[in-house]
Amino acid sequence: MISHPEGRGRPHVVIVGAGFGGLYAARALRRAPVDVTVIDRRNHHLFQPLLYQVATAALNPSDIAAPIRKILRWQKNTTVLLADATQVDVERKKVGLTDGEMGYDYLILATGVTDSYFGHEDWAPCAPGLKSIEDALEIRRRVLVAYEAAERTEDPERRSTWLQFVIVGAGPTGVELAGALAEISRRALARDFRNIDPTQARILLLEGLDRVLPTFPPQLSEKARRQLERLGVEVRVQKKVTGVDEEGVSLDDERIEAKTVLWAAGVAASPIAQSLGVPLDRAGRVQVMPDLTIPGRSDVFVIGDLAAFEQDGQLVPGVAPAAIQEARHAAGNITRAVKGKLYVPFRYRDKGMLAVIGRAAAVANLRHLKLSGFIAWLTWVIVHLYLLIGFRNRIIVMFEWAWAYFTYERGARLITGRIDRLKD
Amino acid sequence: MISHPEGRGRPHVVIVGAGFGGLYAARALRRAPVDVTVIDRRNHHLFQPLLYQVATAALNPSDIAAPIRKILRWQKNTTVLLADATQVDVERKKVGLTDGEMGYDYLILATGVTDSYFGHEDWAPCAPGLKSIEDALEIRRRVLVAYEAAERTEDPERRSTWLQFVIVGAGPTGVELAGALAEISRRALARDFRNIDPTQARILLLEGLDRVLPTFPPQLSEKARRQLERLGVEVRVQKKVTGVDEEGVSLDDERIEAKTVLWAAGVAASPIAQSLGVPLDRAGRVQVMPDLTIPGRSDVFVIGDLAAFEQDGQLVPGVAPAAIQEARHAAGNITRAVKGKLYVPFRYRDKGMLAVIGRAAAVANLRHLKLSGFIAWLTWVIVHLYLLIGFRNRIIVMFEWAWAYFTYERGARLITGRIDRLKD
Numbered sequence: 001m002i003s004h005p006e007g008r009g010r011p012h013v014v015i016v017g018a019g020f021g022g023l024y025a026a027r028a029l030r031r032a033p034v035d036v037t038v039i040d041r042r043n044h045h046l047f048q049p050l051l052y053q054v055a056t057a058a059l060n061p062s063d064i065a066a067p068i069r070k071i072l073r074w075q076k077n078t079t080v081l082l083a084d085a086t087q088v089d090v091e092r093k094k095v096g097l098t099d100g101e102m103g104y105d106y107l108i109l110a111t112g113v114t115d116s117y118f119g120h121e122d123w124a125p126c127a128p129g130l131k132s133i134e135d136a137l138e139i140r141r142r143v144l145v146a147y148e149a150a151e152r153t154e155d156p157e158r159r160s161t162w163l164q165f166v167i168v169g170a171g172p173t174g175v176e177l178a179g180a181l182a183e184i185s186r187r188a189l190a191r192d193f194r195n196i197d198p199t200q201a202r203i204l205l206l207e208g209l210d211r212v213l214p215t216f217p218p219q220l221s222e223k224a225r226r227q228l229e230r231l232g233v234e235v236r237v238q239k240k241v242t243g244v245d246e247e248g249v250s251l252d253d254e255r256i257e258a259k260t261v262l263w264a265a266g267v268a269a270s271p272i273a274q275s276l277g278v279p280l281d282r283a284g285r286v287q288v289m290p291d292l293t294i295p296g297r298s299d300v301f302v303i304g305d306l307a308a309f310e311q312d313g314q315l316v317p318g319v320a321p322a323a324i325q326e327a328r329h330a331a332g333n334i335t336r337a338v339k340g341k342l343y344v345p346f347r348y349r350d351k352g353m354l355a356v357i358g359r360a361a362a363v364a365n366l367r368h369l370k371l372s373g374f375i376a377w378l379t380w381v382i383v384h385l386y387l388l389i390g391f392r393n394r395i396i397v398m399f400e401w402a403w404a405y406f407t408y409e410r411g412a413r414l415i416t417g418r419i420d421r422l423k424d
Numbered sequence: 425m426i427s428h429p430e431g432r433g434r435p436h437v438v439i440v441g442a443g444f445g446g447l448y449a450a451r452a453l454r455r456a457p458v459d460v461t462v463i464d465r466r467n468h469h470l471f472q473p474l475l476y477q478v479a480t481a482a483l484n485p486s487d488i489a490a491p492i493r494k495i496l497r498w499q500k501n502t503t504v505l506l507a508d509a510t511q512v513d514v515e516r517k518k519v520g521l522t523d524g525e526m527g528y529d530y531l532i533l534a535t536g537v538t539d540s541y542f543g544h545e546d547w548a549p550c551a552p553g554l555k556s557i558e559d560a561l562e563i564r565r566r567v568l569v570a571y572e573a574a575e576r577t578e579d580p581e582r583r584s585t586w587l588q589f590v591i592v593g594a595g596p597t598g599v600e601l602a603g604a605l606a607e608i609s610r611r612a613l614a615r616d617f618r619n620i621d622p623t624q625a626r627i628l629l630l631e632g633l634d635r636v637l638p639t640f641p642p643q644l645s646e647k648a649r650r651q652l653e654r655l656g657v658e659v660r661v662q663k664k665v666t667g668v669d670e671e672g673v674s675l676d677d678e679r680i681e682a683k684t685v686l687w688a689a690g691v692a693a694s695p696i697a698q699s700l701g702v703p704l705d706r707a708g709r710v711q712v713m714p715d716l717t718i719p720g721r722s723d724v725f726v727i728g729d730l731a732a733f734e735q736d737g738q739l740v741p742g743v744a745p746a747a748i749q750e751a752r753h754a755a756g757n758i759t760r761a762v763k764g765k766l767y768v769p770f771r772y773r774d775k776g777m778l779a780v781i782g783r784a785a786a787v788a789n790l791r792h793l794k795l796s797g798f799i800a801w802l803t804w805v806i807v808h809l810y811l812l813i814g815f816r817n818r819i820i821v822m823f824e825w826a827w828a829y830f831t832y833e834r835g836a837r838l839i840t841g842r843i844d845r846l847k848d
Contacts, residue, residue: 043568043839060484062836069616070837079618082572082839133840144467148506192493194503392827392835396820403816411816412486413494415467415506416557 021110021304169265445534445728593689
């Protein structure tokens with residue numbers, strides 16, 4: 001069904017995945033003498049850093065997602081295919097799809113990561129993670145339904161179980177979710193119920209290590225913790241989750257009854273990496289060479305979250321700026337090769353890290369600067385508006401944020417999909 | 425689980441359904457000496473007249489939907505419950521829910537209508553209708569996937585089957601969908617594909633009666649048909665559908681191969697009406713008395729699309745203004761009864777009808793005026809912005825419309841949910 005675009009006489013670059021890595025690689029190849037095919041099983045590029053805002057009813061899915069083929073519309077050497085790539089045959093130089101295959105001269109693999117439950121896959125239905133739009137809408141549904149169910153039940157114990165929210169994992173995603181949930185309960189929903197007081201909802205953030213935001217400097221972790229607590233989030237560190245079910249979470253020495261548990265604790269590489277036949281790290285990521293190719297195959301690049309790239313003894317973090325830098329570097333190396341030049345090694349330039357906690361609350365670890373509070377939050381707002389793709393999306397998001405800032409409202413408080421979970 | 429709010433000593437009015445009928449009834453009771461409970465199985469009021477714009481990727485769900493409890497937040501005599509009402513026991517004065525029951529002193533039933541396939545319920549999965557947000561997202565998914573699948577297939581016959589869209593029923597919803605699909609193919613998607621030319625998509629609008637918009641005056645039907653054809657829609661009237669399956673539709677004398685079939689041909693009353701034990705019309709609607717109660721029960725009102733109200737030998741149409749007028753009237757009658765006064769009969773004031781076809785194309789049948797083209801379209805835009813609930817929603821929708829008007833883009837081109845239908 002799918003054919004290689006043959007006879008054009010130019011090298012064919014196949015990019016699998018249109019996240020930050022894949023999309024920026026395609027863009028970087030727009031003037032290269034190659035034909036590019038971008039394969040993704042979604043029709044949209046997702047701006048994942050703002051996905052938690054969809055999960056917490058602040059933004060709409062289409063505010064942070066744009067059709068891949070629209071983004072690449074004017075790039076004439078590039079074709080976009082909606083297809084699900086499942087494996088790579090590096091010998092035959094083919095990408096296997098669920099319904100066909102596609103040959104390549106160069107491959108850029110950028111399929112990213114999914115949630116990891118550390119071998120407890122049965123926890124997944126009870127504690128959804130946050131990776132796709134569907135995930136975000138499911139979390140939104142669960143959070144909003146929890147308040148509706150609490151409003152309806154008369155048993156005070158059940159009620160407090162519905163009003164207990166647990167977030168497992170205090171990395172940036174867990175911190176963002178916890179902060180947003182606290183704001184929803186204390187502001188957006190505060191006056192909308194008759195039988196319950198939403199401000200009595202309890203938001204519990206659990207972390208296995210000894211502080212929130214463990215990849216940030218300790219003093220910023222401390223500031224983040226204080227900002228979270230000011231919003232009403234209960235933070236507990238050095239807590240290991242030993243069980244998750246529909247009624248709550250079990251810790252080593254404690255049981256917490258909660259109808260809503262969200263998972264932000266770990267990632268596992270996309271399983272397609274296993275078909276490459278090269279060494280993977282513990283999370284299943286591909287240990288790439290200094291030029292971002294895989295060992296023994298100079299025509300296969302792995303970039304973004306799927307790549308484990310070590311620099312100065314440290315792993316480059318799984319963040320958008322790293323994926324974008326790697327994408328541009330891989331595209332540059334391919335362009336060099338096509339022109340008969342040698343590959344050059346990649347070097348990551350760390351521009352800093354941001355984590356947002358809530359309204360006017362964030363931390364920023366920039367190169368020479370550590371910020372927190374309003375100024376860090378403003379930095380976060382500006383950087384994220386700047387990185388968002390599409391003029392229209394920027395305007396809408398800017399409007400939604402301004403509206404939310406002044407009214408404390410959430411614009412997308414819809415329960416869609418199943419409503420059966422309401423039954424207690 | 426659910427209890428009657430007893431002991432308040434005021435009559436308890438239960439409203440089932442928070443569409444135009446239910447919501448405006450609740451609002452009209454805000455100062456009445458009663459306690460009001462609004463029951464809906466959704467958490468949101470949906471502005472159904474714009475639902476086709478969600479189905480055709482122009483608007484986001486939350487642009488046309490608002491949480492019921494947020495709308496009624498400041499109305500202190502009113503409680504909102506997320507629950508699924510399945511029957512009414514008029515003897516015991518109770519509404520049965522899937523998980524409990526609720527007693528009433530007065531009942532306003534406003535649960536509306538669903539799609540009717542005229543006894544062919546097996547057609548439903550092949551030809552979705554447009555009643556809920558889930559329906560709209562499913563239609564959006566099917567339409568966008570059809571272009572993706574056409575781009576991927578190499579068989580020219582399959583390709584044209586994917587690019588054939590059939591809409592069954594040329595009432596306002598069918599006309600709106602057909603016009604919007606034509607605009608998508610000719611404008612929004614025109615440059616985004618490499619193997620197909622989206623402008624070659626065929627949009628076919630089928631109608632069983634002898635003209636489009638049969639409830640409008642014949643000269644406006646004729647104008648609507650011409651505007652549809654100008655957009656590229658093929659209109660065929662007096663065509664009876666005898667079969668629908670995954671590969672197309674069968675007519676009396678013809679077979680049309682099409683992967684995407686949409687249903688806008690008929691409505692059936694919400695089944696809860698059957699539990700009232702009163703005469704229903706052919707579509708299952710309740711034949712109400714002049715005061716909007718049901719025969720023999722002065723404490724049960726039926727309003728909106730669920731009611732069949734005859735005036736001057738004609739049925740009041742199933743449109744939002746009729747539901748709103750009936751809602752206010754039913755609320756008024758309840759208020760009168762509580763104050764010891766008699767019910768008064770309802771009289772529908774027809775303010776006219778509007779149907780939109782596309783950009784700058786519409787027809788309007790106002791009291792002393794028949795409009796078409798740009799001026800009818802402008803009327804439609806203003807009326808619908810005015811009727812939309814919520815200042816925020818108005819601003820967003822206004823922005824989206826202005827953006828679409830000048831760029832011809834569609835802002836919500838996301839495929840979410842299953843992607844398996846892609847496999848040919």
